[in-house]
Structures are given as C-alpha cells and as structure tokens.
Amino acid sequence: MTTNPEPIRTPTIDLMRRTGNWNPLWDTLSDWDPEWTEQFMAMNATPVRRGVFTPEFVELLSIAIDAAATHLYAPGVRRHIRAALELGVSREQILTVLQMVSVLGIHACNLGVPILEDELDAFEARRAAS
Template sequence: MPTNPDPIPTPTLDAMRRDGNWNPLWNTLSDWDPEWTEQFMAMNATPARRGVLTPEFVELLSIAIDAAAAHMYAPGVRRHIRMALELGVSREEILTVLQMVSVLGIHACNLGVPILEEELDAHERRQIAAPRTAP
C-alpha cells in the first residue's frame, strides 16, 4: 500500500485529542486513513459548530446518543455529562434524557413478547395434539 510522505493536516482530530474528546478506538482508523477520519469528524462536528443548537442541548443530545442501547459508549456518556454539568445543565434534565433514551430498549420486548406468546401458544397446541404415552 503506497504511503503519502507528506503528513495530512488534521486540525479537527488534533482538537479532539487536545480537548479530551478522542476515543482511542479511533486510533487505527486515524493512522490508516487520517484524511477520511479528519473529514468524517469535521462533518460530525458541523451541527454543533454552526451554533443552531445551544451547547447545553448538544451535550444532552450527545448523552442520549452515547447512552442509547444501540451505542452504550460509557466514556462518551461520562464526558458529555461532565460537560453538561459544567454548562449548568441540571441533574433533573440529564436524568430525564437518560430516562427517555432508556425507552429504546423496550423494542426488544415489543418484538420478543409477541413472538414468545405465539411460540407458547404453538407449543401448547403441540402438547395437546401429541399422543400421550403411559409411563
């Protein structure tokens, strides 16, 4: 694989590392393709950088994303809770976000319970239809 002798500037990645927002799981991706990783992280930071949403809301949204059942990234949850508190977000607001995002896990029951009910009914019908053998 050819390598580029000129280092690629990565100001977004450098800032993330400096500010403690770097996930070490990204190291290999950054090493292998720093240009793509820089572009991805810069794009990811665009909504917050634009200032359309308040910094407090961005932190609450980030808590929700990192705490979601499909992600569950504890270092991110910790970092964003810390930042939210520093911005003056209340414990109640953060707790409410965590409570709201916990609802995502209910989909396992929404999917699984009806299937369980169907399979239990089918199992009972098979038990009733099966000839009983004497002991």
C-alpha cells in the first residue's frame, strides 16, 4: 500500500508568487516537479538574499539580465525598472544599463560584416570574370 507523501513545501515559489516575481511560464515545471523548481528558485535568490549588493544595484543588474539579447524577458525588464524607480534609481542610470547591455547584440555585426565583405568580394570577382 502506498501512502501519500507529504506535500512539498515551496516557500521561495510562494514568496515569488506573492510579490509578483513569478513567471507563469514556470507553472507547469512547478506542477510537475515542485521540489526541483523550489530548489532552483531558492538557489537563484541566494545572491540577492545575502545582501552583498545594494537593492538598487540588484535591480540594475536584473534589468541588464532580462534585457540582454540572449534573454529578452520583457515582463522582467518592466518589473525591475519599476522596482528600480521606486528605489530612487534615475532614468539616466537605467538608460545607461540598457545601452551597455545592447552591445551584446553587436556580435551579429562582428560575425556578419566580415562574411558580407568576403561574399561581396567573391560576388564582384565572379561578376568581373564573366
């Protein structure tokens, strides 16, 4: 006979939901494996909980992470900009973070422009030979 295991406690997930920091895209993952999801979210929250950085810096860093070309999570950008403003972070500071993180996208040019140059040279050489 199998007994029902005790429900898994998810204090980190519960707090994230209460404070509006929960992404609904994580609902299924949390439903299917609440223990793993809780551990992941708790690990993710550890640096903030330790208090090494000021809350303002944490919000600016969170804006950068969510706005990065490799992440692009608009609800997080909005939530962290709102929180940063409420903490007194200036528009100029937030804009500077967005400008700094935008350089991540420059890699498309770093890769693509030399290839374009090679292909244009080859194209023109073929055209000149015909």
